[in-house]
Amino acid sequence: MPPSIMNIAGRLLRYLENGLPLQIGDLSLVDSSQFSAFQKSVYEAALKIPHGETRTYSWIAMRTGSPLAMRAVGQALKKNPIPILIPCHRVVSMKNIGGFMGMTDPSGREVELKRKLIGIENDYLNPYFPFMEGFIATSAA
Template identity: 40%
Template sequence: MPVRSLTFATALGRLRLAWTAEGICLVRFTDALDREEAREAPAWVLEAMRRLMVHLAGSPQDLPNIHLDLSGLTPFQRRVAEVLRATAPGQTLTYGEVALLAGRPGAARAVGQAVKANPVLILVPCHRVVAADGPGGWSAFGSPEVKARLLALERPPGQ
């Protein structure tokens, strides 16, 4: 299946977004421009891009209904993605809680690996996973500071 991509600026940094006919398959922070960038994108991709830009500018959007192509993930990684997409904005879960909800109690380390392999940042909100003893790190571009900002975007005012 051909993959097309584009890069665009957001309030939190530049994102690369890639898609197939099945859905969005990649959202990553990047410093580089994509040399193979698509000149035109379907309306549904442009709408996803617009919603990400608005969301990251501070106006939370309904992102779970954006269609994804997660065919490159293992069944367990897809289950972790489903758990994370079902998690309410502003809510956090520990790695152990995600493992339990994904049907693999005690598999917190496997959840950590699944989160690390997440190809669609923000749309599969891996920033909502925290260590049992605190926020923990984040392997995405910008690391803990960007994670904290993403979580802050999702919290209702006054929390």
């Protein structure tokens, strides 16, 4: 396997096991000539969402210069050739978690995977420390 693929595979493994940020940064992993200008702007905006955070479809639409194109954003994300690397799981609806990989059934495997990916990132940023259970910080009087 080429070194770049091995590098990405290693990063993905660390992401899935420990929630470590992937830090892809740009679209150089894919042949972006296959994307429309709108798709490219959607994917670039998704790459700017910080690890462990989410943004709405309307947030992405604003960054593409088409503030009313929320549905078009969803359609572009549906065609994302490398989910997780282009973090479309971080894009949510204003009302709910939204769809993932073209599927919108809240009990479907795809949306469940989206929940898990968001959870992995949240756990990385907010680790659980069992020894802290019941601890209440008090201020000195």
